[in-house]
Amino acid sequence: MPSSYTNPVYPYTHSPDQDSAQPVHHPVVIVGGGPAGLAAAMDLALQGVHTVVLDDNNTVSVGSRAICLAKRTLEICDRYGCGQPMLEKGVTWNLGKVYFGQEQVYEFNLLPEPDHKVPAFINLQQYYMEEFMVQRCMELPQIELRWLHKVTRVSTDDSGAAITVTTRDGDYQLTCDYLLVADGANSPIRDSLGLQSRGQVFEDRFLIADIIMKADFPAERRFWFDAPFHPGQSTLLHKQADNVWRIDFQLGWDADPEEEKKLENIRPRVEAMLGKDREWELEWASVYTFRCRKMDSFIHHRAFFIGDSAHQVSPFGARGANGALQGVENLGWKLAAVIQGRAPAALLQTYDTERQHGARENILHSTRATDFMTPKNHITRVFRDTVLDMSRHFPFARTLVNSGRLSKPCTYEETPLSTPDSDAFKLALRPGSPCTDAPVSGGNGSGWLLNHLGGQFNVLLRGEFDAGRITALERLATQLREMGIRLTILRVDAPGEPGAHTVHLTDHKGVLAERYDLLTAGVYLIRPDQHVAARWRQLDLQELEAAVQRALGSHLQQECAA
Amino acid sequence: MSQLNLEPNFSDPDAFYAALADLHRDRSAAASEQINARLILLLANQVGDQQILEQALAIAGQVNSELLHDN
Numbered sequence: 167m168p169s170s171y172t173n174p175v176y177p178y179t180h181s182p183d184q185d186s187a188q189p190v191h192h193p194v195v196i197v198g199g200g201p202a203g204l205a206a207a208m209d210l211a212l213q214g215v216h217t218v219v220l221d222d223n224n225t226v227s228v229g230s231r232a233i234c235l236a237k238r239t240l241e242i243c244d245r246y247g248c249g250q251p252m253l254e255k256g257v258t259w260n261l262g263k264v265y266f267g268q269e270q271v272y273e274f275n276l277l278p279e280p281d282h283k284v285p286a287f288i289n290l291q292q293y294y295m296e297e298f299m300v301q302r303c304m305e306l307p308q309i310e311l312r313w314l315h316k317v318t319r320v321s322t323d324d325s326g327a328a329i330t331v332t333t334r335d336g337d338y339q340l341t342c343d344y345l346l347v348a349d350g351a352n353s354p355i356r357d358s359l360g361l362q363s364r365g366q367v368f369e370d371r372f373l374i375a376d377i378i379m380k381a382d383f384p385a386e387r388r389f390w391f392d393a394p395f396h397p398g399q400s401t402l403l404h405k406q407a408d409n410v411w412r413i414d415f416q417l418g419w420d421a422d423p424e425e426e427k428k429l430e431n432i433r434p435r436v437e438a439m440l441g442k443d444r445e446w447e448l449e450w451a452s453v454y455t456f457r458c459r460k461m462d463s464f465i466h467h468r469a470f471f472i473g474d475s476a477h478q479v480s481p482f483g484a485r486g487a488n489g490a491l492q493g494v495e496n497l498g499w500k501l502a503a504v505i506q507g508r509a510p511a512a513l514l515q516t517y518d519t520e521r522q523h524g525a526r527e528n529i530l531h532s533t534r535a536t537d538f539m540t541p542k543n544h545i546t547r548v549f550r551d552t553v554l555d556m557s558r559h560f561p562f563a564r565t566l567v568n569s570g571r572l573s574k575p576c577t578y579e580e581t582p583l584s585t586p587d588s589d590a591f592k593l594a595l596r597p598g599s600p601c602t603d604a605p606v607s608g609g610n611g612s613g614w615l616l617n618h619l620g621g622q623f624n625v626l627l628r629g630e631f632d633a634g635r636i637t638a639l640e641r642l643a644t645q646l647r648e649m650g651i652r653l654t655i656l657r658v659d660a661p662g663e664p665g666a667h668t669v670h671l672t673d674h675k676g677v678l679a680e681r682y683d684l685l686t687a688g689v690y691l692i693r694p695d696q697h698v699a700a701r702w703r704q705l706d707l708q709e710l711e712a713a714v715q716r717a718l719g720s721h722l723q724q725e726c727a728a
Numbered sequence: 729m730s731q732l733n734l735e736p737n738f739s740d741p742d743a744f745y746a747a748l749a750d751l752h753r754d755r756s757a758a759a760s761e762q763i764n765a766r767l768i769l770l771l772a773n774q775v776g777d778q779q780i781l782e783q784a785l786a787i788a789g790q791v792n793s794e795l796l797h798d799n
């Protein structure tokens with residue numbers, strides 16, 4: 167088959183660990199060098215935590231696989247230092263067309279919302295995403311990547327984990343304080359520990375075909391319900407980088423995957439879809455089954471499951487790799503805080519509670535899209551077809567058409583780490599929400615708020631405050647630093663000399679004040695993963711310090727001890 | 729004159745659609761028909777206004793091919 171991409175080959179390296187008489191100990195070992203594992207390594211590295219990443223292969227993803235990177239993922243990757251090449255290589259589309267039967271029923275234009283550094287999403291093949299992540303990992307001295315090191319045995323208890331690694335040079339043992347399991351949807355480690363990921367299998371199959379277009383083709387997304395060239399089934403055409411296009415054909419449960427993957431069977435379908443005149447070549451094809459499932463707990467003693475091993479969704483919601491990265495950013499700062507001694511181990515439990523909420527939300531959206539595409543009985547098919555029919559004429563019906571929604575990050579509602587609002591604020595952004603970007607000037611020179619947030623705690627404040635309290639806030643930041651807690655103060659629209667912990671920013675477009683409801687004075691406490699922890703109209707240092715401790719789970723320790 | 733709203737008005741369209749599908753899950757055809765009838769009556773009472781209801785009835789009556797030719 168022709169190829170627009172050549173998979174890099176990463177060399178096997180023999181580690182001194184393999185020659186040790188005793189198993190070598192590492193604080194954190196990560197199993198799996200896919201998006202979740204690589205992101206975890208970068209997150210921890212930026213927090214100063216060393217990791218060893220073990221992967222049984224020596225390259226990135228074979229085939230395009232996950233292709234839609236949502237805004238939050240791009241923001242996370244930007245913080246890790248690998249977002250820029252993704253943005254440069256990825257493609258965007260704004261125009262979407264929906265077809266029902268023979269004709270187009272409507273089209274929509276996703277005009278980008280201004281004043282954000284990154285777009286709502288890009289389309290980029292997973293191999294590029296992983297390649298850019300690997301490049302960034304190689305720049306970070308805290309990360310050791312070991313290719314062709316396959317984990318074949320795992321045991322864990324409440325004090326750590328022990329693993330056996332198989333290589334061409336034979337087996338060796340490692341021990342670690344924390345094992346991050348990112349070995350994919352079929353996670354052999356999950357199975358070997360007797361754990362399960364449970365949920366729903368949809369009785370449906372999809373064929374994915376990546377084709378290379380020989381000539382320009384409009385950058386738009388086309389979705390067919392009941393396509394004339396594929397009767398009774400859905401079809402999606404989606405653009406990727408390098409003039410590669412993703413086509414998804416719904417096959418139904420009775421289809422023969424091996425037959426469907428053959429070029430002679432794919433060709434007539436694509437020709438019926440694109441016309442016979444268009445020249446293209448098949449690059450990659452695969453058949454998969456939809457599945458939505460998750461583990462009951464993502465934590466098993468000292469083994470932490472991240473990405474598809476922990477939770478799996480069907481495609482069309484772009485919540486697989488995107489959900490994985492949100493989980494990783496949730497775990498990274500907590501693990502670093504516990505390892506470096508500024509938070510109790512009980513904080514780690516909130517990785518499970520917060521991301522169970524995220525996984526449920528992702529599964530819900532993914533299930534809804536799948537249910538719309540594949541009606542389960544006669545009456546839901548009547549409703550589905552009527553919605554599509556009415557969407558020709560009536561805008562209201564278009565809001566019900568679901569061919570996959572944009573992936574949005576979840577807000578951690580009711581997390582024990584948030585301090586609930588006691589003052590009046592708008593609710594669009596609230597405790598538990600991921601921070602929204604806004605253009606700013608000043609500080610380190612980056613023109614975007616999110617580039618100033620994250621990694622450490624941030625206090626973001628705008629408005630008039632008592633000078634004595636501002637001085638005391640600096641003192642609090644110094645005290646916290648002595649306890650190992652980094653906190654940076656971002657003062658907006660209050661020019662002054664930068665303090666040891668203070669950065670001055672200007673909200674020159676007024677967008678920050680609008681998005682954070684800071685037209686009247688207010689203070690935000692922001693977690694290291696850029697989620698809002700607390701906010702007030704007044705600057706009260708006792709409340710602020712209590713909220714920092716709460717976000718670090720100090721109140722959870724006692725509950726655990728009790 | 730009161731006007732039927734044909735612009736988007738659902739507070740959570742996906743949640744509504746999912747709840748509607750759930751309502752019909754594992755029902756017999758007769759039960760589904762009855763559920764739909766009950767639902768129409770409930771919502772019609774909520775709308776109340778006869779002019780609006782008549783506009784909705786008129787659009788609902790233009791099924792399938794007729795709808796295509798009615799622009």
